[in-house]
């Protein structure tokens with residue numbers, strides 16, 4: 001089954017929400033956990049129990065595991081496997097991007113069945129040129145996985161580059177959306193794009209044919225009503241709003257985490 005079909009099935013069954021697993025040091029402390037690998041593991045296990053069984057997509061933020069070195073990566077491996085075991089699609093938020101030959105190694109790490117980090121999809125940075133992502137795109141097509149390319153990010157600094165004009169093609173961000181659309185015309189849903197919920201994006205997303213990951217809800221200030229306004233006219237069946245801290249602050253109680261996922265998802269559904 002193609003990634004687009006797997007994604008559509010997951011969202012139909014569990015609702016439109018990507019729940020982030022972002023073990024910030026401040027959250028570990030709020031949860032009464034030590035800022036250590038043991039704390040990281042306890043945090044991640046609570047997310048596997050409280051978030052992954054009900055969210056359509058979970059997005060571990062790789063940076064928060066990576067900061068603990070190899071022991072952190074071991075926890076990430078357990079977390080990815082645990083989330084997939086309970087039926088969530090795992091989108092590794094690694095934001096990888098490099099020249100093609102190096103991109104091939106990143107692709108092996110995140111999208112190859114033999115890798116302990118293998119996920120259903122991975123975030124990628126297209127700012128070395130969309131073509132540099134070819135190894136990941138080709139692997140995703142061959143294995144029914146996905147890549148999510150940064151287009152118009154949620155942070156205030158992204159605009160200077162991403163909204164720069166490109167002759168006859170709108171903006172830099174629009175070229176990324178259009179390059180993703182060209183891939184999706186061959187293999188629906190393979191390429192998603194990242195478009196933040198924090199501001200107007202100015203993009204034509206109508207021809208993408210793939211998921212639109214929209215971070216920025218909650219901790220970064222965006223609301224479900226903002227989503228409805230910003231994506232008015234887009235095909236919202238592909239829209240995947242994402243929230244991390246605003247859900248995770250409900251922990252460490254597993255039932256409270258579940259309730260926070262459900263409440264966020266229900267607010268999104270009511271607004272869209």
Ligand SMILES: O=c1ccn([C@@H]2O[C@H](COP(=O)(O)O)[C@@H](O)[C@H]2O)c(=O)[nH]1
Nearest residue numbers: 061153154155196215219220243244245
């Ligand atoms: O444009 C982007 C791309 C990625 N992110 C990531 O999403 C989460 C957001 O966390 P919150 O706690 O909900 O703010 C985080 O992992 C970012 O690296 C993004 O925010 N914006």
